Amino acid sequence: MNAYNFIKDSIIQGKYQPGMRLTEEYLAQELKISRTPIREAIKQLKTEGLIIPLKKGVSVRDFTKEDIRQIYDLRTLLEGYSAAQAAASRTEEDLIKLTEANLLYEEAINQYVEGDFDQIVKIVEMNQLFHDAIINASKNQHIHFHISRVVVVPIVFRSFYWYSKEKLKRSLDYHKIILQAIESQDTERARIAMHEHIYQGRDQVLTHLEDLKNDVSYKEETK
Amino acid sequence: MNAYNFIKDSIIQGKYQPGMRLTEEYLAQELKISRTPIREAIKQLKTEGLIIPLKKGVSVRDFTKEDIRQIYDLRTLLEGYSAAQAAASRTEEDLIKLTEANLLYEEAINQYVEGDFDQIVKIVEMNQLFHDAIINASKNQHIHFHISRVVVVPIVFRSFYWYSKEKLKRSLDYHKIILQAIESQDTERARIAMHEHIYQGRDQVLTHLEDLKNDVSYKEETK
DNA sequence: TATATTTTTATTGTATACAATCAAATTGAG
DNA sequence: CTCAATTTGATTGTATACAATAAAAATATA
Incomplete structure (x- = not known):
């Protein structure tokens, strides 16, 4: 499974909770890969609106x-x-x-x-x-x-x-x-x-x- | 202007024509930056459906x-x-x-x-x-x-x-x-x-x- | 003590080198 | 000559180093 699907599923299934801050470094360690593919996945999830940008890093979107x-x-x-x-x-x-x-x-x-x-x-x-x-x-x-x-x-x-x-x-x-x-x-x-x-x-x-x-x-x- | 906006505008305004193949290298030279930010822009445009993936590289989407x-x-x-x-x-x-x-x-x-x-x-x-x-x-x-x-x-x-x-x-x-x-x-x-x-x-x-x-x-x- | 300023630290942004992969060209066997 | 196997070349995928930037901490000044 690639980084994008891993992160997405983790968010959908609630492993990464709404409001939780995600940094590239953290996710890279979690998946045991480098930051490069993580950054791509984050970009895509941002475009889809599942995560929202912070001043530094991103957080899992909390739906009201x-x-x-x-x-x-x-x-x-x-x-x-x-x-x-x-x-x-x-x-x-x-x-x-x-x-x-x-x-x-x-x-x-x-x-x-x-x-x-x-x-x-x-x-x-x-x-x-x-x-x-x-x-x-x-x-x-x-x-x-x-x-x-x-x-x-x-x-x-x-x-x-x-x-x-x-x-x-x-x-x-x-x-x-x-x-x-x-x-x-x-x-x-x-x-x-x-x-x-x-x-x-x-x-x-x-x-x-x-x-x-x-x-x-x-x-x-x-x- | 960042890579994403440059490529997007070029496509919308017809500078990059439907069906035209775009490689990271080409775009990097065009914008005089490295491949890294280009890759991000491409990923985003792919998610938005403005370009479609090829076996290698991508091409500007041609709408029928x-x-x-x-x-x-x-x-x-x-x-x-x-x-x-x-x-x-x-x-x-x-x-x-x-x-x-x-x-x-x-x-x-x-x-x-x-x-x-x-x-x-x-x-x-x-x-x-x-x-x-x-x-x-x-x-x-x-x-x-x-x-x-x-x-x-x-x-x-x-x-x-x-x-x-x-x-x-x-x-x-x-x-x-x-x-x-x-x-x-x-x-x-x-x-x-x-x-x-x-x-x-x-x-x-x-x-x-x-x-x-x-x-x-x-x-x-x-x- | 409160606030402004500097320094430090954490984190992302970018460039680049190298590995992996796919397509085309080339070669070889029938 | 045709088709399969191999080599070569182009291109993307990934890791990593370093630069830029923003947040946090520490320090200085009132």
């Missing part, structure tokens, strides 16, 4: 409640559009891929027992696979670029910890509704179902944001 | 007609949303800034005589100032990040060459309609006017894309 709201508003807009376009332009092959992705998502949810970190990683991955398949079916390559930058937010990943199995199943139900709408080429149904699906995700994050910020592992490493 | 369509669809979506939000949340201060920006745009257009490169740069700048003021009034910081990546496309810049004074004035008229809608907090009027404004820009680009690709200066440098 307002940030979450704004990001989810955007995500709703983009993914809603994406779902509508997918409904309009989907091929038979797209449908097969969407169905497959959703089956994998279902499987991952069924195998989940509360607190299993690796399985959460899997669920997040499979969820993303489904959303990516929709973007793909929408036939707009550029939208993928933007959604991926809206979605990759540490708090979103960590929010999956707080999902009950029931809530995960409801999320799966929405995937099925969206898939159905795309299959029957009902663009507005697809858009609205996606809107609702994303907003339910947002509510989940907002509800547990306080819990997240009071999380022990969170506080200990940032002070 | 389909790219333009997709990008403008996205831009319409984002800026339409932005205008609607601005209409909902604008303050008196926002209105003052919007009015000022539009006056500067009007001024720049009035002073324009066909083919004046520096004045085109000015017009593009002032146009952007107005659009930025809307995003600002929308109170969603994150949307700026995305729109700036949708808008910064070399062809958009170069398309201004083909604007007649008449078309520029029509563009200004739309700014005024949008401003009026934002002032009277008419969210849907603001959104629709922005949609129309952006799509007229798209049509302008698409109409002259062929001319652009047949441009002498374009062909000579890319072969």
Whole structure:
């Protein structure tokens, strides 16, 4: 794994906590490589908005409640559009891929027992696979670029910890509704179902944001 | 001016033509600096999608007609949303800034005589100032990040060459309609006017894309 | 003691050397 | 002559040394 992916994953999974200062030297030692590749990774993460520049060094971005709201508003807009376009332009092959992705998502949810970190990683991955398949079916390559930058937010990943199995199943139900709408080429149904699906995700994050910020592992490493 | 801005401007203004291969060595000599800062700039431009990686080196991205369509669809979506939000949340201060920006745009257009490169740069700048003021009034910081990546496309810049004074004035008229809608907090009027404004820009680009690709200066440098 | 000034230290910015890798040219075998 | 193997050359990837700069600490001055 390269420096960029290592640092990014560490941020997303919460190993490097929001507000934590990162220096090139520190990361170089951590990965046992020189500063050069570290600097590149930092530059990229800065461009993506996952870390923010300090006077010297950078710090892991801390997303506020307002940030979450704004990001989810955007995500709703983009993914809603994406779902509508997918409904309009989907091929038979797209449908097969969407169905497959959703089956994998279902499987991952069924195998989940509360607190299993690796399985959460899997669920997040499979969820993303489904959303990516929709973007793909929408036939707009550029939208993928933007959604991926809206979605990759540490708090979103960590929010999956707080999902009950029931809530995960409801999320799966929405995937099925969206898939159905795309299959029957009902663009507005697809858009609205996606809107609702994303907003339910947002509510989940907002509800547990306080819990997240009071999380022990969170506080200990940032002070 | 740093390496990043130099290369970016060169691409946007057409000095480095679509498809042109860029090597670190070449750019280092061009800017009379070492490869290190060049590498950073390239990484960033790659992340932004303005250049695409080759097996060795990179090349300036060539946007197809389909790219333009997709990008403008996205831009319409984002800026339409932005205008609607601005209409909902604008303050008196926002209105003052919007009015000022539009006056500067009007001024720049009035002073324009066909083919004046520096004045085109000015017009593009002032146009952007107005659009930025809307995003600002929308109170969603994150949307700026995305729109700036949708808008910064070399062809958009170069398309201004083909604007007649008449078309520029029509563009200004739309700014005024949008401003009026934002002032009277008419969210849907603001959104629709922005949609129309952006799509007229798209049509302008698409109409002259062929001319652009047949441009002498374009062909000579890319072969 | 409080504040301005200097010195020290930590950290990033840049240049450069060398290693790794990929593409093109060259050579050799059938 | 054609195609595969090898060599050569161009280019990027990485490490590292040193310069520039900003923050922190120490010192001096009121």
